Amino acid sequence: MNSIHIKYVDGGVTAPAGFKASGTFGGIRHSGDKSDMALVYSEKQGNVAAVFTKNKIQAAHIKVMKKFIQDGKAQAVLCNSGNANACTADGEDTAIKTCEMTAAALGIRTEDVMPASTGVIGVPMPIEPFERGIPALVSGLSASGSMEAATAIMTTDTLPKEYAVSFPIAGKNCKIGGIAKGSGMIHINMGTMLSFMTTDCAISAEMLDKALKTVIEDTFNQVTVDGDTSTNDTLAIIANGMAGNPEITSENEDFKAFCAALHEICIVFAKKIAGDGEGCTRLLEVHVTNAPTKEAARDISKTVVGSNLVKAAMFAADANWGRIIDAAGYAESDFSVDNIDVTIMSDKGELIVCRGTAAVPFSEEKAAEVLDREAVTVEIDLHDGTEEAYAWGCDLTFEYVRINAEYRT
Amino acid sequence: MNSIHIKYVDGGVTAPAGFKASGTFGGIRHSGDKSDMALVYSEKQGNVAAVFTKNKIQAAHIKVMKKFIQDGKAQAVLCNSGNANACTADGEDTAIKTCEMTAAALGIRTEDVMPASTGVIGVPMPIEPFERGIPALVSGLSASGSMEAATAIMTTDTLPKEYAVSFPIAGKNCKIGGIAKGSGMIHINMGTMLSFMTTDCAISAEMLDKALKTVIEDTFNQVTVDGDTSTNDTLAIIANGMAGNPEITSENEDFKAFCAALHEICIVFAKKIAGDGEGCTRLLEVHVTNAPTKEAARDISKTVVGSNLVKAAMFAADANWGRIIDAAGYAESDFSVDNIDVTIMSDKGELIVCRGTAAVPFSEEKAAEVLDREAVTVEIDLHDGTEEAYAWGCDLTFEYVRINAEYRT
Numbered sequence: 001m002n003s004i005h006i007k008y009v010d011g012g013v014t015a016p017a018g019f020k021a022s023g024t025f026g027g028i029r030h031s032g033d034k035s036d037m038a039l040v041y042s043e044k045q046g047n048v049a050a051v052f053t054k055n056k057i058q059a060a061h062i063k064v065m066k067k068f069i070q071d072g073k074a075q076a077v078l079c080n081s082g083n084a085n086a087c088t089a090d091g092e093d094t095a096i097k098t099c100e101m102t103a104a105a106l107g108i109r110t111e112d113v114m115p116a117s118t119g120v121i122g123v124p125m126p127i128e129p130f131e132r133g134i135p136a137l138v139s140g141l142s143a144s145g146s147m148e149a150a151t152a153i154m155t156t157d158t159l160p161k162e163y164a165v166s167f168p169i170a171g172k173n174c175k176i177g178g179i180a181k182g183s184g185m186i187h188i189n190m191g192t193m194l195s196f197m198t199t200d201c202a203i204s205a206e207m208l209d210k211a212l213k214t215v216i217e218d219t220f221n222q223v224t225v226d227g228d229t230s231t232n233d234t235l236a237i238i239a240n241g242m243a244g245n246p247e248i249t250s251e252n253e254d255f256k257a258f259c260a261a262l263h264e265i266c267i268v269f270a271k272k273i274a275g276d277g278e279g280c281t282r283l284l285e286v287h288v289t290n291a292p293t294k295e296a297a298r299d300i301s302k303t304v305v306g307s308n309l310v311k312a313a314m315f316a317a318d319a320n321w322g323r324i325i326d327a328a329g330y331a332e333s334d335f336s337v338d339n340i341d342v343t344i345m346s347d348k349g350e351l352i353v354c355r356g357t358a359a360v361p362f363s364e365e366k367a368a369e370v371l372d373r374e375a376v377t378v379e380i381d382l383h384d385g386t387e388e389a390y391a392w393g394c395d396l397t398f399e400y401v402r403i404n405a406e407y408r409t
Numbered sequence: 410m411n412s413i414h415i416k417y418v419d420g421g422v423t424a425p426a427g428f429k430a431s432g433t434f435g436g437i438r439h440s441g442d443k444s445d446m447a448l449v450y451s452e453k454q455g456n457v458a459a460v461f462t463k464n465k466i467q468a469a470h471i472k473v474m475k476k477f478i479q480d481g482k483a484q485a486v487l488c489n490s491g492n493a494n495a496c497t498a499d500g501e502d503t504a505i506k507t508c509e510m511t512a513a514a515l516g517i518r519t520e521d522v523m524p525a526s527t528g529v530i531g532v533p534m535p536i537e538p539f540e541r542g543i544p545a546l547v548s549g550l551s552a553s554g555s556m557e558a559a560t561a562i563m564t565t566d567t568l569p570k571e572y573a574v575s576f577p578i579a580g581k582n583c584k585i586g587g588i589a590k591g592s593g594m595i596h597i598n599m600g601t602m603l604s605f606m607t608t609d610c611a612i613s614a615e616m617l618d619k620a621l622k623t624v625i626e627d628t629f630n631q632v633t634v635d636g637d638t639s640t641n642d643t644l645a646i647i648a649n650g651m652a653g654n655p656e657i658t659s660e661n662e663d664f665k666a667f668c669a670a671l672h673e674i675c676i677v678f679a680k681k682i683a684g685d686g687e688g689c690t691r692l693l694e695v696h697v698t699n700a701p702t703k704e705a706a707r708d709i710s711k712t713v714v715g716s717n718l719v720k721a722a723m724f725a726a727d728a729n730w731g732r733i734i735d736a737a738g739y740a741e742s743d744f745s746v747d748n749i750d751v752t753i754m755s756d757k758g759e760l761i762v763c764r765g766t767a768a769v770p771f772s773e774e775k776a777a778e779v780l781d782r783e784a785v786t787v788e789i790d791l792h793d794g795t796e797e798a799y800a801w802g803c804d805l806t807f808e809y810v811r812i813n814a815e816y817r818t
Contacts, residue, residue: 054739055735055738055739056737056738056739056743056744056746057734057735057737057738057746057766058738084731086731086735087731087734087763087766087767087768088767088768089767120731121731121732121734121735122730122731122734122763122767122768123768124768184718187739226717226718227636227715227716227717228716228717228718228732228735228736228739229735229738229739230735231735231738306636307636307637308635308636308637308717308809308813309593309635309637309813312809312810312813312814313813313814315810315814316813316814316815318814321531322493322495322496322529322530322531323530323637325466325496325530325531326464326466326495326530326637326638326639326640327637328466329464329465329466329467329638329640330463330464330465330596330637330638334465335465337465337466354496354531357466357496358496358497358498358531359496359497359531359532359533396810396813397810398807398810398811400717400721400810401721401724401805401806401807401809401810402807404717404718404721404722404725404805405721405722405724405725405727406725
């Protein structure tokens with residue numbers, strides 16, 4: 001998929017032509033030590049695609065956003081942290097009001113502003129912080145505002161997350177950029193906690209939607225921090241066409257190039273979210289190979305990376321492969337369990353711990369050396385087909401428990 | 410179901426007539442501070458039924474036991490802790506050998522001894538500890554040996570688990586007794602980590618199997634500690650008929666009475682296992698009411714009780730109902746999310762925290778008082794049908810992480 005030349009560029013969500021962003025403290029959070037409101041804006045109205053959580057309980061902003069993007073058009077994202085606006089009696093009305101206020105200040109249509117929220121569930125959303133925040137967001141818009149916006153949408157994240165890539169289409173230099181947040185209540189199912197992407201590539205709303213839905217299956221949807229699928233997961237991408245390439249309207253070579261670039265940026269965000277999971281000390285990647293079907297490979301890798309026991313062993317840098325193979329065994333998919341190899345690897349080398357579903361003697365010292373790293377990959381070779389998939393997560397730590405025993409109160 | 414008179418009796422697995430048990434230290438564990446081998450024996454050969462883990466990776470003892478009980482007969486259980494005998498190259502041969510040794514010492518058929526193991530996965534099972542342990546187990550058999558056996562099968566359990574009930578059938582006083590272990594890698598799917606039950610009630614193997622499979626659905630299978638379904642889950646019951654009642658061979662009134670008594674003892678073990686989950690400070694019960702189907706009620710209650718975020722909030726005695734309703738929302742079953750009430754209760758009273766899927770103001774002080782107890786129930790009323798179910802689990806604590814970061818090494 002990566003035969004085209006995709007390269008990293010600075011600028012995050014504002015890297016593509018015509019996009020600006022900003023962040024401010026409006027007062028949704030009690031303390032002003034971190035901003036709580038972000039705006040992303042395109043000079044030109046763009047095509048839009050979005051995916052949302054499959055949780056049956058959905059935040060108010062998702063209900064509003066679904067209506068607003070029915071025409072395939074959008075021009076801005078208004079996002080707050082500190083309050084999820086979920087399970088709130090008049091949450092939809094509040095979300096619409098904030099879009100009206102933003103649209104008026106920007107001089108655009110209300111339906112072209114996408115609202116989004118993240119934070120505590122079940123607390124009524126006040127309007128006053130938006131009255132203070134929106135004017136500051138609009139006057140603060142800047143072509144270098146990506147990091148400000150990425151910071152404003154953080155909750156328990158320890159690092160803001162932004163990334164951008166460039167890639168050629170029909171001789172034009174196109175870019176895709178984005179910001180994301182993750183950390184807790186992460187078991188992504190059809191979107192992530194929150195991610196907003198931008199591109200200057202010209203692509204129809206229909207093709208943008210197709211690209212997004214194809215790419216997320218092997219990227220965002222393979223991330224789990226704690227098995228809890230949030231009420232607020234939202235991933236939206238706006239394409240404003242300002243790169244000047246001929247608009248992509250079918251599954252041609254340009255579409256494939258766009259998908260490859262989108263895949264690249266989504267993989268980076270998937271790892272950033274997993275590697276900054278609540279309380280995490282290391283990124284855990286599970287790579288299932290030679291599976292009977294693609295679905296089985298995805299299912300097994302995500303099941304293993306989500307196992308509390310595997311995650312606790314990883315915290316201790318303990319090569320407890322019995323827990324890995326146990327978790328593979330309770331994944332829902334069918335596969336042969338007779339000839340499984342398990343290999344653990346990092347930048348310190350690799351170590352075979354199980355071959356043919358039975359123990360291989362290994363040095364505990366070497367195991368600890370390989371495992372005690374910031375990023376560890378577990379490879380599970382099923383010898384039962386030709387499909388593969390990756391999934392990403394993190395270790396389970398004392399800090400995870402502390403954060404989640406203290407988050408609300 | 411409980412219209413017959415079922416009452417608690419002392420004696421655990423040896424309470425029913427004709428059963429003896431023992432425990433010893435054979436040397437599977439490195440340290441002799443806890444016994445690691447148990448034997449349960451019936452004077453008369455009995456009918457047997459058993460259920461096993463649905464994990465595709467299954468311990469050697471399960472493969473052997475399935476063959477041995479094909480004739481519906483059994484007379485003894487030999488169980489070790491400290492080694493799971495799972496993912497071991499010659500594990501089945503070893504399991505069969507230990508049954509042969511036990512059968513010879515007891516003077517019964519090898520196929521009437523059921524082997525079982527619990528402990529670390531992937532470590533070859535030595536035979537020497539059984540050579541030392543089996544003679545001691547046989548000579549130590551006693552009609553008051555239930556607690557010795559219950560202690561010998563413990564791993565990270567903090568308390569041995571035994572229970573027994575008596576109930577009348579056709580004028581005869583029948584009993585069902587049992588021992589169980591739980592603690593970690595508990596997300597029961599078709600049996601528990603390990604539980605052995607005995608009864609002197611006369612019941613055919615076919616009816617015993619039917620009773621067991623009916624009763625576990627709403628008892629053992631509704632328990633989760635960490636979402637990890639073990640490779641070793643096994644629940645077996647031997648019925649030796651020594652109570653003298655006419656054998657139960659159809660779904661008559663006696664069968665219903667037997668099921669009611671079995672249900673009672675299984676509920677007790679389900680709560681004992683959940684309440685002694687690894688690192689647990691309180692038992693968490695989730696009761697879903699007015700669900701559209703029985704399956705939905707079971708699924709939603711088990712999903713909520715298994716949510717890491719709910720469990721961490723419970724550790725902090727925090728009435729974070731947003732996490733409860735979020736977890737209900739990502740359960741697989743379909744139900745209406747428009748009118749959900751959530752009530753939290755304990756021996757300190759009850760507290761409505763959510764009504765009609767929206768916040769109800771409550772006193773945080775009162776919430777902490779209700780929640781900071783050894784047993785807490787969360788009731789979720791869906792107002793979308795008439796079915797109900799319970800599920801049991803425990804809180805997620807620092808101690809859970811410590812135990813599982815240190816278990817193997």
